[in-house]
Amino acid sequence: MVWDRTGRPKWKYYFVAIVAVAIGTAVRGQLLGGLELRATYVTFFPAVMVAAVYGGFNAGLLATILSALAASMWWIEPVGNPLIISDPMDLLGVAVFATSCLMISFLAESAHCAQARANEAEARALV
Numbered sequence: 001m002v003w004d005r006t007g008r009p010k011w012k013y014y015f016v017a018i019v020a021v022a023i024g025t026a027v028r029g030q031l032l033g034g035l036e037l038r039a040t041y042v043t044f045f046p047a048v049m050v051a052a053v054y055g056g057f058n059a060g061l062l063a064t065i066l067s068a069l070a071a072s073m074w075w076i077e078p079v080g081n082p083l084i085i086s087d088p089m090d091l092l093g094v095a096v097f098a099t100s101c102l103m104i105s106f107l108a109e110s111a112h113c114a115q116a117r118a119n120e121a122e123a124r125a126l127v
Contacts, residue, residue, distance in 0.1 A: 013055025017063040020047040025070045040075045041067070041097045048101040052108035060105025067101070068094055 024047035044067035052060030073082040076090045085091045
């Protein structure tokens with residue numbers, strides 16, 4: 001079950017986050033290149049969701065940061081400088097993206113914690 005993290009090494013959470021963002025970046029760049037600078041985050045929301053569902057809040061946070069850096073590197077003006085965003089609307093877009101992804105990550109972590117509590121309750125009930 002995806003919500004049950006029992007026995008998974010923690011490094012896998014971060015590995016999945018990195019791979020999900022890499023795939024999102026590749027799909028955005030290669031398959032959706034015709035969008036140019038529009039719909040910047042279209043492939044990064046799913047990447048963050050996959051990372052958060054698999055690894056919880058920290059993996060979702062890592063995917064959010066990597067996604068925002070990738071988007072600002074290749075699809076936000078000035079292209080090529082991930083730490084400078086010249087247009088205030090692009091900055092607002094990054095803020096909305098980051099806030100949405102943090103909420104997704106928080107909800108996924110809550111689901112993981114609820115599953116862990118359910119597993120503990122079931123184990124106590126069987127004893």
